Amino acid sequence: MTDTSATTTPTTPVFPPSSTTAPVFPAGRYGRRRAPRRRRPWVTALLATVAVLAATAVAARLYTLYGDPAYDPEVITYTDVTEEQILIDFAVTVPPGGSAVCLVRARSRDGAEVGRAEVTVAAQPGERLVRTTYRLETDSRAFLGEVPRCRPAD
Numbered sequence: 460m461t462d463t464s465a466t467t468t469p470t471t472p473v474f475p476p477s478s479t480t481a482p483v484f485p486a487g488r489y490g491r492r493r494a495p496r497r498r499r500p501w502v503t504a505l506l507a508t509v510a511v512l513a514a515t516a517v518a519a520r521l522y523t524l525y526g527d528p529a530y531d532p533e534v535i536t537y538t539d540v541t542e543e544q545i546l547i548d549f550a551v552t553v554p555p556g557g558s559a560v561c562l563v564r565a566r567s568r569d570g571a572e573v574g575r576a577e578v579t580v581a582a583q584p585g586e587r588l589v590r591t592t593y594r595l596e597t598d599s600r601a602f603l604g605e606v607p608r609c610r611p612a613d
Contacts (some may be wrong), residue, residue, distance in 0.1 A: 486603035530559045530609040537604035547604035548592045556584045561609040563593055573597040580610055
């Protein structure tokens with residue numbers, strides 16, 4: 460008895476070897492292929508340089524506005540607290556022989572501001588630390604005195 464059912468083995472198409480590794484597409488089926496663009500490393504370098512310069516400019520501007528550590532106030536004590544005044548003793552670190560304008564503030568027990576003044580302090584030539592006692596007038600009884608910030612004098 461012979462087997463009438465023919466068994467066929469699937470065949471895989473054999474393509475001729477290609478000299479390029481790029482895929483071969485049927486002509487006219489996927490549109491026109493573009494030629495690869497020429498690389499321009501100088502454009503990338505120019506953009507990176509501009510970005511670094513812009514970031515440096517922004518950092519320098521922010522440092523001059525907010526990051527000047529040369530004017531560092533410190534409250535030593537506050538005394539003589541009455542309904543009309545508070546005596547605030549504070550020290551400021553400034554550049555040698557420089558001066559600063561400091562915001563002096565008094566707060567009540569509930570945190571409300573009851574007194575505020577701008578005080579100009581100046582260091583002796585060659586000195587960096589200025590110690591000052593300032594009498595701040597208040598609207599009501601102060602609970603504490605503070606010097607939140609100092610800036611260069613104009």
